[in-house]
Amino acid sequence: MTAIPFVQLADPCHGQAVHVAPLIRRVVANNPSKFTYHGTGTYLIGGDQPGDEVAVIDPGPQLDSHREALSLALAGQRVTAILVTHCHGDHSPLAAWLHDETGAPTIAFGPHSRVTDPDADVPYTDLDEADDESAAADPTLPVSDPAKIEETTDYGFDPDIRVADGQVAVAGAGFTLRAVYTPGHTSNHLCYSFDEQRSLFTGDHIMGWSTTVIGPPDGDMRAYFDSLRKVQGRDDEVYWPTHGSPITDTRPFIEAFIGHRLQREAAVLQRVRAGDSSIAVIVRTLYADVAKPLHKPAARSVLAHLHKLVADGLVAVAAGGAPRLASTYLPA
Numbered sequence: 263m264t265a266i267p268f269v270q271l272a273d274p275c276h277g278q279a280v281h282v283a284p285l286i287r288r289v290v291a292n293n294p295s296k297f298t299y300h301g302t303g304t305y306l307i308g309g310d311q312p313g314d315e316v317a318v319i320d321p322g323p324q325l326d327s328h329r330e331a332l333s334l335a336l337a338g339q340r341v342t343a344i345l346v347t348h349c350h351g352d353h354s355p356l357a358a359w360l361h362d363e364t365g366a367p368t369i370a371f372g373p374h375s376r377v378t379d380p381d382a383d384v385p386y387t388d389l390d391e392a393d394d395e396s397a398a399a400d401p402t403l404p405v406s407d408p409a410k411i412e413e414t415t416d417y418g419f420d421p422d423i424r425v426a427d428g429q430v431a432v433a434g435a436g437f438t439l440r441a442v443y444t445p446g447h448t449s450n451h452l453c454y455s456f457d458e459q460r461s462l463f464t465g466d467h468i469m470g471w472s473t474t475v476i477g478p479p480d481g482d483m484r485a486y487f488d489s490l491r492k493v494q495g496r497d498d499e500v501y502w503p504t505h506g507s508p509i510t511d512t513r514p515f516i517e518a519f520i521g522h523r524l525q526r527e528a529a530v531l532q533r534v535r536a537g538d539s540s541i542a543v544i545v546r547t548l549y550a551d552v553a554k555p556l557h558k559p560a561a562r563s564v565l566a567h568l569h570k571l572v573a574d575g576l577v578a579v580a581a582g583g584a585p586r587l588a589s590t591y592l593p594a
């Protein structure tokens with residue numbers, strides 16, 4: 263597999279507003295997990311002096327400590343916009359509080375779609391059985407908080423202002439933040455470009471420490487590939503992900519990121535052609551070197567690849583119909 267040149271964050275400095283670039287501060291919430299790495303990185307864009315205008319990107323999860331950290335960091339400044347990349351539980355929930363505190367509008371592509379997952383209640387017993395014995399097998403993965411924050415969705419979030427691809431979400435002193443529509447991780451995912459600095463806040467579209475979970479039906483691998491290529495076609499010099507370190511070698515990084523996905527897709531196709539007819543069997547082979555707690559999201563990722571492969575006419579569902587977690591698959 264293509265190695266993605268992930269950068270490891272040395273110290274998240276939980277709760278502290280750290281200047282990471284001119285006009286950019288980051289406050290990492292204390293919600294480390296297998297989905298969030300060290301935690302959610304909330305970005306504050308603008309000056310840090312009394313009266314300065316500030317835009318906040320992804321206020322983060324409902325944590326008292328994070329709310330207090332943001333209050334402290336923003337004291338005296340004027341919050342003019344609350345931008346949200348998507349409404350997973352580790353990104354948007356504090357937007358409501360921050361809106362009440364400041365009166366600033368919340369801005370996003372739209373609320374999370376209400377599409378229902380036909381596999382939501384399907385137990386994944388085949389792999390769940392193995393979870394306990396190796397839950398902490400990989401020392402590089404934070405295991406202190408197995409909270410499934412990333413897996414929850416903030417359906418209550420509905421932005422005051424909806425922005426579409428290419429629109430300016432907010433402009434302030436020295437900064438213009440523009441929406442870049444990047445569906446795939448979720449159907450309402452936005453990145454935000456910082457025009458003056460040629461950098462891109464990538465949310466969960468491109469992360470600095472891990473590949474992104476694409477979970478159907480709202481997650482869509484075909485859309486995700488398109489959105490990766492969209493970012494590849496830009497000339498950003500820095501990616502600021504919500505989780506993990508900034509990415510400064512953007513071009514080789516995104517190439518490796520796409521290459522890794524293409525190889526994963528080819529590997530899934532190859533397993534189906536080799537006779538693996540179920541997702542559980544494919545996951546056991548392809549993710550043998552991955553910690554078992556990640557097999558469940560991996561199954562969703564394989565399902566996402568199968569959705570694309572079926573749509574591309576390369577794989578068939580034996581019983582017909584849409585791909586499901588428990589479907590039987592055949593080469594087409």
Ligand SMILES: [Zn+2]
Nearest residue numbers: 350412447466
């Ligand atoms: Zn997410």
